[in-house]
Amino acid sequence: MNQLLRTDFLGIEVKSPLVLPAGIMDMSYSGMAIAARNGAGMVTSKSFTLEARTGHKGPVVAECEGGILNCMGLCNPGIKEGLREVEQFRKNCETPVIVSVFATSSQDFITLTEHVNNSPADFLELNLSCPNVYDEFGIPLAASPGQVSSIVRAVKSIAQMPVIAKLSPNTPDILPIARAAEDAGADALCLINTLGPGMLIDIRMVRPVLYNKFGGLSGPCLKPVALRLIYQVCCEVRIPVIGTGGVQCGEDAIEMLMAGASLVGVGTAVYIRGIEVFSAINREIAVFMKERNYRNLAEIPKLKDHLDRMVQDNEE
Numbered sequence: 001m002n003q004l005l006r007t008d009f010l011g012i013e014v015k016s017p018l019v020l021p022a023g024i025m026d027m028s029y030s031g032m033a034i035a036a037r038n039g040a041g042m043v044t045s046k047s048f049t050l051e052a053r054t055g056h057k058g059p060v061v062a063e064c065e066g067g068i069l070n071c072m073g074l075c076n077p078g079i080k081e082g083l084r085e086v087e088q089f090r091k092n093c094e095t096p097v098i099v100s101v102f103a104t105s106s107q108d109f110i111t112l113t114e115h116v117n118n119s120p121a122d123f124l125e126l127n128l129s130c131p132n133v134y135d136e137f138g139i140p141l142a143a144s145p146g147q148v149s150s151i152v153r154a155v156k157s158i159a160q161m162p163v164i165a166k167l168s169p170n171t172p173d174i175l176p177i178a179r180a181a182e183d184a185g186a187d188a189l190c191l192i193n194t195l196g197p198g199m200l201i202d203i204r205m206v207r208p209v210l211y212n213k214f215g216g217l218s219g220p221c222l223k224p225v226a227l228r229l230i231y232q233v234c235c236e237v238r239i240p241v242i243g244t245g246g247v248q249c250g251e252d253a254i255e256m257l258m259a260g261a262s263l264v265g266v267g268t269a270v271y272i273r274g275i276e277v278f279s280a281i282n283r284e285i286a287v288f289m290k291e292r293n294y295r296n297l298a299e300i301p302k303l304k305d306h307l308d309r310m311v312q313d314n315e316e
């Protein structure tokens, strides 16, 4: 274990701050295990729903300048089958695992939580922000502080593990939503989910590239938006934040940490740099830390503290 990268998240030791986010190679135990073996400090399962879902018709993924558009449609084997993969993962890997779940009512979130309570999950993530199922379920729950509050409160009343609320960038003001999640008892936040949704057009066929027309945008083009939201939220809340959105390299990960994130998601970069991206980013973070004489992740300055100190120095 590289001591420079070791950290603690809600009382659980992780060997790297890098997290495989929901939706990336994580439908099966082997995908999560490959990420863990390649240096992810923590892995997240695909968002599981109560029943299996086939997801949207293809094409469900399209590349564009600076990113990837996807409209998977929450394809997943359902919570029972999904948790069998998580059990398999736990038998083979010690890396902490977050189980992500998606529902549209408190009652369904509670039922999902009961399943996850009987699993080896270390953390429960509430996907309140999938942008790809508007047609079926309407605007994501994460657009409403009231709904975020009641769902987090309901889940927290029974969850036997820490609860992470995954928020959306697709809202005019994320702060009341982040505060609602914290006040309702969320142990941590994960942000951001994909942006948009967006659209691409096949100009020769004169039709949308994605069968479903619209899809959530991820990848490097997202990073400035993610950094701004993570910074704003981290200035407001006391709970830790998993920062995700467009991280491709070690210096991007450092930006996330400086914005205030405790851990850093690496998702779309897996498709761009390959699964070795985790060990590569770990190395790149360590090189930067050595250059700057940071002995551990906590010594990497937070932008907020740095700016506060500059204001203080100017006043003196």
Ligand code: DHB
Pocket (backbone or CB within 6 Å): 023, 047, 070, 071, 072, 073, 074, 075, 127, 129, 130, 131, 132, 193, 194, 216
């Ligand atoms: C899907 C869900 C998400 O939350 C997301 O950000 C992207 C895709 C999906 O399965 O459609």
